[in-house]
Amino acid sequence: MAEADTLSPPQAPAATAITCPSCGGTVAIRAAGHSVTVACEYCASILDVSEPAVKLVVEHHRRRAALDIPLGTRGTLKGVEWEVVGWMARSEGGAYPWEEYLLFNPYEGYRWLIYNRGGWSFGEQLTVVPGGGWGGLELDGAHYKHFFAEGTAQVDRVVGEFYWRVKQGDTVRTDDWVRPGYMLSREADDREISWSRSEWIDAKTVEAAFGIRTESGPWPPLPHQPSPHVAWLKQALVIAGIAALAIIAAAMFAGGSRTLAEQTLTIARDGNDQSATLGPITLRRPYQPVSVRAEVPSLSNGWVDLEYTLVDRATQRAFNTYKAAERYSGRDSDGDWSEGSRRTTADFASVPAGTYDLVVDYKGNNWLGAQSIGDWRNAAFAPEMRITVTSGGAPFGVALLALILIGVPVLFGAIRHAAFEQARMGESDFAPTSSEDDD
Amino acid sequence: MLTVSCPNCGAPVTFRSASLPNRVCDQCRSMLVRSDDGVGIAGVQAALPFDVSPIRMGTRGRFDGRAFEVIGRVRWRWTDGSWNEWLCLFGDGSHGWLGEAMGQFMMTHERALDTIDPAWRLKLTRDARVGDTVMLDGEEMTIADSREVLCIAAEGELPFTAPPGWRIHSTDLRSGSGRLANVQRDGSEVHFYDGRYVTLAELKPTNLRAIEGWKAPVYG
CATH class of the missing domain: 2.170.210 (Dna Repair Protein Xrcc4; Chain: A, domain 1)
Known part of the structure; x- marks a missing residue:
């Protein structure tokens, strides 16, 4: 017999219908066997359907409630299809209203879809009581912080069918505990205490599941709404950390730059234009910084103009930069003074790979009238200039700038996260800092 | 396991366990009681109201x-x-x-x-x-x-x-x-x-x- 049933399972009907004794409307019963109370979707009368003969409990003649998600609408959440069978408008004594849709699937039982200030949660009745002590609760190894204490929740309006006797004005005492993404709620009346856990769900998920449009999300955030900045911030911290380490490592190791060419040039004393070519200079990496350092040990009260041109032997593509090395010193009422430097470094930030020649056009000048040991006017003295071409890590300043640039978005994200958490916690009865309006 | 004919309607009914002496005939809803003397009728069971339970006989x-x-x-x-x-x-x-x-x-x-x-x-x-x-x-x-x-x-x-x-x-x-x-x-x-x-x-x-x-x- 069982085998025969498996081959062609007889399909039981999913719904039945009753006639509202108040308005005569045909009302679908979608959770037959479970439903106890039906609030007529046409006239809002409360009906007792716990026995075959439908009884009128409270008669209403209201206009049909326009629900955002009409009764009978189906949607898939968490991989399970749910049907809206009931709806309640609830509030704290008329203030802070919210809505609860009762969802049903005959194989999965009941769930709640809760709509509060533009945010959504998916709730489930618990069959266990969370453990724990003051200030917090434990459930399935997760810790929940007390958020709302000793609230009251009343039923303002109902539509559809429910598995308990529900009516307008029903009031329960409520307490809520949260952790990011989840809320534990305790509802107690004189007879029983019930526990439920609700999970925050993205409005887009609900919109996609039930084909609705909702307004923009809540602000301040819902008590259990996870900060949208956390995921980003965690990723950013990891990426920034890796990048920072890489930059520091590059500055430390690759920064010990490689010398590509070195040459000592003689500076003509007559101040004529001179030119020298260093090369070949082979650059292997796709792009690299190239530094050219000129050092004139005998420079005193004079300067050397420098023009560097890096020329790719293959393409004749040229990179240009200018520099000057100048150094002055003297003596005045404050004593000895000096300014400038006997060395100067020119940087090509990013040079593509290739074989290059460095053309150095230079011109030495001296401060006429100055007297020193290495005076260029001394015919016996031949001033020299040492040119060193190096490649490697970015200069320290560039590394520091990179670190700051990496840090800025992380800091920005952290500030936004802190603002979100402060706004979220500000709603709590256990907010760490109380606002001025003590009530 | 004991299979007999329903004393009321004659449909075959099976008793699978000696510790479960009662059975409702699937056919005529007679309440049957098994004893050493055989299977007797102890009344008529009511029809089950419609519900959407996912469980059924044979689950x-x-x-x-x-x-x-x-x-x-x-x-x-x-x-x-x-x-x-x-x-x-x-x-x-x-x-x-x-x-x-x-x-x-x-x-x-x-x-x-x-x-x-x-x-x-x-x-x-x-x-x-x-x-x-x-x-x-x-x-x-x-x-x-x-x-x-x-x-x-x-x-x-x-x-x-x-x-x-x-x-x-x-x-x-x-x-x-x-x-x-x-x-x-x-x-x-x-x-x-x-x-x-x-x-x-x-x-x-x-x-x-x-x-x-x-x-x-x-x-x-």
């Missing part, structure tokens, strides 16, 4: 590693609704009850009343008040409900006749861990059941009832 599953098959059901009503108690026959011939209420499931097994601390026994059977706590095997249980319940209808094989209109007193206990217990009292006769909440997924049931327009889950 199979596993509870704590033991295979069972659903072979009977009693539908009960209290002041605020109705629920199903599905009779599950296990491979070793023992039986348990798969309760189905408000979309939740619970599996309980009958347990001898004298296994409970005598100090609490009287409380459970005579003086149960909602909200009171009772220690059961060292676990604190709260009395969640204590009231009269009414048998609406039954089907399949059963350990008792379950006539429609039968009224008994039922006391429900819950713990924080999902454990639950139930005391059923009919005059001087008291039965005690102990168990816990279960999910359909954990029972991995097969041969569930097909419900129009809904996709039955497949539990691997």
Whole structure:
């Protein structure tokens, strides 16, 4: 017999219908066997359907409630299809209203879809009581912080069918505990205490599941709404950390730059234009910084103009930069003074790979009238200039700038996260800092 | 296993366990009672009202590693609704009850009343008040409900006749861990059941009832 049933399972009907004794409307019963109370979707009368003969409990003649998600609408959440069978408008004594849709699937039982200030949660009745002590609760190894204490929740309006006797004005005492993404709620009346856990769900998920449009999300955030900045911030911290380490490592190791060419040039004393070519200079990496350092040990009260041109032997593509090395010193009422430097470094930030020649056009000048040991006017003295071409890590300043640039978005994200958490916690009865309006 | 013809309508009826002497004929809904003298008729069972339960006669599953098959059901009503108690026959011939209420499931097994601390026994059977706590095997249980319940209808094989209109007193206990217990009292006769909440997924049931327009889950 069982085998025969498996081959062609007889399909039981999913719904039945009753006639509202108040308005005569045909009302679908979608959770037959479970439903106890039906609030007529046409006239809002409360009906007792716990026995075959439908009884009128409270008669209403209201206009049909326009629900955002009409009764009978189906949607898939968490991989399970749910049907809206009931709806309640609830509030704290008329203030802070919210809505609860009762969802049903005959194989999965009941769930709640809760709509509060533009945010959504998916709730489930618990069959266990969370453990724990003051200030917090434990459930399935997760810790929940007390958020709302000793609230009251009343039923303002109902539509559809429910598995308990529900009516307008029903009031329960409520307490809520949260952790990011989840809320534990305790509802107690004189007879029983019930526990439920609700999970925050993205409005887009609900919109996609039930084909609705909702307004923009809540602000301040819902008590259990996870900060949208956390995921980003965690990723950013990891990426920034890796990048920072890489930059520091590059500055430390690759920064010990490689010398590509070195040459000592003689500076003509007559101040004529001179030119020298260093090369070949082979650059292997796709792009690299190239530094050219000129050092004139005998420079005193004079300067050397420098023009560097890096020329790719293959393409004749040229990179240009200018520099000057100048150094002055003297003596005045404050004593000895000096300014400038006997060395100067020119940087090509990013040079593509290739074989290059460095053309150095230079011109030495001296401060006429100055007297020193290495005076260029001394015919016996031949001033020299040492040119060193190096490649490697970015200069320290560039590394520091990179670190700051990496840090800025992380800091920005952290500030936004802190603002979100402060706004979220500000709603709590256990907010760490109380606002001025003590009530 | 005993298969006989229904003394009322002649349809074949099977009694699978000597500990389940009662059976409702699938054909004519006669309440049959098996005894040493044969199979007699003890009345007529009422028709079950329509519900959308996913369980049916022949649903199979596993509870704590033991295979069972659903072979009977009693539908009960209290002041605020109705629920199903599905009779599950296990491979070793023992039986348990798969309760189905408000979309939740619970599996309980009958347990001898004298296994409970005598100090609490009287409380459970005579003086149960909602909200009171009772220690059961060292676990604190709260009395969640204590009231009269009414048998609406039954089907399949059963350990008792379950006539429609039968009224008994039922006391429900819950713990924080999902454990639950139930005391059923009919005059001087008291039965005690102990168990816990279960999910359909954990029972991995097969041969569930097909419900129009809904996709039955497949539990691997």
